[in-house]
Amino acid sequence: MTPAAFVWQPWAVVGAFLAAAAASFAYLGVDFVALLTGESARQMAAFAAGFFPPDASPEFLARAAHGATETLAISAVGTLVATLLGTVLALPAAGRWGRPLKPLARGVLNFLRAIPELVWAVFMVLAAGLGPFAGSLALALHTGGVLGRLFAETLENAPREPAQALRDAGSGATAAFLYGTLPVVLPQFVSYALYRWEYNIRMAAVLGFVGAGGLGQMLYVALSVFKTHQAATLILALIAIVTVVDALSAWLRRFLGRSGT
Amino acid sequence: MSLHPVAAPGPPRDPALWPRLGLGVAALAVLWPALEIAEFRPATLLDPKNLEVMGRFLGTFFPLVLTPEFLALVVRSTVETLALATAGIALAIGLGLPLAMMVSESLSVSRIGPARRAWLAPAVRTPLRALLIVMRSVPEIVWALLFVRAVGLGPAAGVLAIAINYAGMLGKVYFEIFEAGDTRPARAILESGGARVHAFAYGILPVAVPEIVSYSVYRWECAIRASVVMGFVGAGGLGQQMELSMRMLAGGEVATMLAAFLLLILLADTVSAVLRKALV
Numbered sequence: 001m002t003p004a005a006f007v008w009q010p011w012a013v014v015g016a017f018l019a020a021a022a023a024s025f026a027y028l029g030v031d032f033v034a035l036l037t038g039e040s041a042r043q044m045a046a047f048a049a050g051f052f053p054p055d056a057s058p059e060f061l062a063r064a065a066h067g068a069t070e071t072l073a074i075s076a077v078g079t080l081v082a083t084l085l086g087t088v089l090a091l092p093a094a095g096r097w098g099r100p101l102k103p104l105a106r107g108v109l110n111f112l113r114a115i116p117e118l119v120w121a122v123f124m125v126l127a128a129g130l131g132p133f134a135g136s137l138a139l140a141l142h143t144g145g146v147l148g149r150l151f152a153e154t155l156e157n158a159p160r161e162p163a164q165a166l167r168d169a170g171s172g173a174t175a176a177f178l179y180g181t182l183p184v185v186l187p188q189f190v191s192y193a194l195y196r197w198e199y200n201i202r203m204a205a206v207l208g209f210v211g212a213g214g215l216g217q218m219l220y221v222a223l224s225v226f227k228t229h230q231a232a233t234l235i236l237a238l239i240a241i242v243t244v245v246d247a248l249s250a251w252l253r254r255f256l257g258r259s260g261t
Numbered sequence: 262m263s264l265h266p267v268a269a270p271g272p273p274r275d276p277a278l279w280p281r282l283g284l285g286v287a288a289l290a291v292l293w294p295a296l297e298i299a300e301f302r303p304a305t306l307l308d309p310k311n312l313e314v315m316g317r318f319l320g321t322f323f324p325l326v327l328t329p330e331f332l333a334l335v336v337r338s339t340v341e342t343l344a345l346a347t348a349g350i351a352l353a354i355g356l357g358l359p360l361a362m363m364v365s366e367s368l369s370v371s372r373i374g375p376a377r378r379a380w381l382a383p384a385v386r387t388p389l390r391a392l393l394i395v396m397r398s399v400p401e402i403v404w405a406l407l408f409v410r411a412v413g414l415g416p417a418a419g420v421l422a423i424a425i426n427y428a429g430m431l432g433k434v435y436f437e438i439f440e441a442g443d444t445r446p447a448r449a450i451l452e453s454g455g456a457r458v459h460a461f462a463y464g465i466l467p468v469a470v471p472e473i474v475s476y477s478v479y480r481w482e483c484a485i486r487a488s489v490v491m492g493f494v495g496a497g498g499l500g501q502q503m504e505l506s507m508r509m510l511a512g513g514e515v516a517t518m519l520a521a522f523l524l525l526i527l528l529a530d531t532v533s534a535v536l537r538k539a540l541v
Contacts, residue, residue: 009539010474017477021351024344030417032352040412047411073298080292114523118402118490122507127315128306132299179277206402209494213299223406239398 054232063218064237071214071241074132075204078139079197085140086147087189093148094155096177109152112145117203121212132213139200139207147192154188155181198249205238215241321512331514334502335521342498342525345416346484349423353484354477356424357431362461364389364432365439396429405491416497423484423491434476435469442468475540482533489522499525 025032034040091097092105121138128134163180167173208216215234222231305311364386404426408418447464451457492500499522506514 010470013474013478013536013540017347017351020347024347024351027340027344028348028416028420030415030420032417032420035412035417035421044411070298073295076292076295077299077301114526115519116486116490118493119503119519122493122504123315126318127311129308129311133301133305136299136301183277202400206400209402209406219403220406223410235399235403238400238403239395242398243394 050228051232051235053229054236055227055229056233060230060233064215064233067215067218067234068237068241070132071204071208071216072201074135074207074212074214075139075197075200078136078204079143079193079200081136081140082143082147082196083189083193085144086151089144089148090151090155093152096155105148106152109145109148112141113149114145115142117142117207118210121207121210125211130211130213135204135207135212135214138212139204143196143200147196150192151185151189154185154192158184194249198245201245202242205241318510318512321510322516324513325517325520326511326513327517331517335499335518338499338502338518339521339525341416342485342488342492342500345419345496345498346423346481346488349420349488350427350477350481350484352420352424353427353431353480356428358435360389360393360428360432361435361439364393365436393429393432396425397433398429399426401426401487402491402494405496406494409495414495414497414501419488419491419496419498422496423487427480427484431477431480435473438469438472438476439465471540475537478533478536478540482529485529486526489525 036044089105089109092101093109095102117138120141121134124134124137124141128137158181162184163176166176166180171179204214204216206216208214208218209220211217215238219231219234219238222228222234366386401422404422405418408421412418412421442465444465446468447460450460450464455463488496488498489500489503492498492502493504495501495504499518503515503518503522506518
């Protein structure tokens, strides 16, 4: 094996980054050393210690469980609506409904995708009131943009022959799509939607910070009124959800990967 | 021509009908309770009171607020967001890299033979791994809210939140990069008596550095997005200003800041894409 040539690019990036980091610290002008030592460190330790022990009373655990279910429901409903929205927008975005609609649909998708879920959630809380419905709508709008783009790419890359054969045999456009194109792209659609669902479960947990229901809203309220023991329970519930979803999806991926090949 | 009799033209049969219908019904049965729990009531969108609030708010979006004072504020907040994300990532790398080195087993001396205090290795690694999991499982916005309570409103909370959350993610990914690469050079250095620092610097780093830098740049891009969102709980930057304007239903200001935000994201996207392309 010949020795690898010296690669300078990473080191150039590292150098530029160090300079940017130094400039950033200088600009922010926050004395992090003072913040993390001495009196303020003691205060922070006291603040952290105030979270223990987590509130494990049965009635609060029941409320936390309800919040977790609500979070799961928000993510499921949000992803479902996003899948429908994404499919409807992907068709024109892939050029299926004529050339003029294509850039328009792409623009809509980019816009939906560019606004973060949390900003959508603030808007939706105004439009639909406080509560989980606003959270599902926010997820649906952002995720609809993401899925729409992925679906459109899938549609564009799908083979055209099956649908064309149906058209040539005299079927209508809708039937040709349903029986010629959809079966080809459906597995990909489903796998994208499931992947986003996994991501949205984590997202739904924090959307509540702006009033969109679920565990996040409970955590925000608990921290606002300094019920730190309850907050600790809710944070543990968050970690549990994230860990379980991670493990489940890793297992599912392995399982599907094995049976798929 | 054909010797087979042609089937009598009956009603058209749809071979995919039953499986699709079954799946659809099953999915609905599963999702119905979810719709109930999530209080899925599209009618509330058309509620006259909500429509009026939203309509008034959207109506104020145009024209954008473009007065010099406000634009100066937007520029200041945007730069603050950028600085917040960069400083946060710098701390996250500074925290994540040593953690990754500590949990990585390719630098383990006890792995290659009897070592003093070999029992210590798993005793240190296991809690550190758990620490990394907690750091990355709690979302950045929760960290931000906690730090706002602990150190007060402003960018310091955002920097610390990014530092903790992203150190957890970077630590895990760095660790995976260390383990996935060729670990034999490091092992050879360790076996011939080299120190762990040398094994890392000459055995692992040369192979891993492009991937590490590329992933860190990607995370920097994510941190910029995240720092805007974290502002909503008071952690400084563009998000905090946007939240204030939204609370006052000042649509024109929100629209200007959304535009600034989109430009910032576009910029970060481009920089990150260019840098990462240069690396491979």
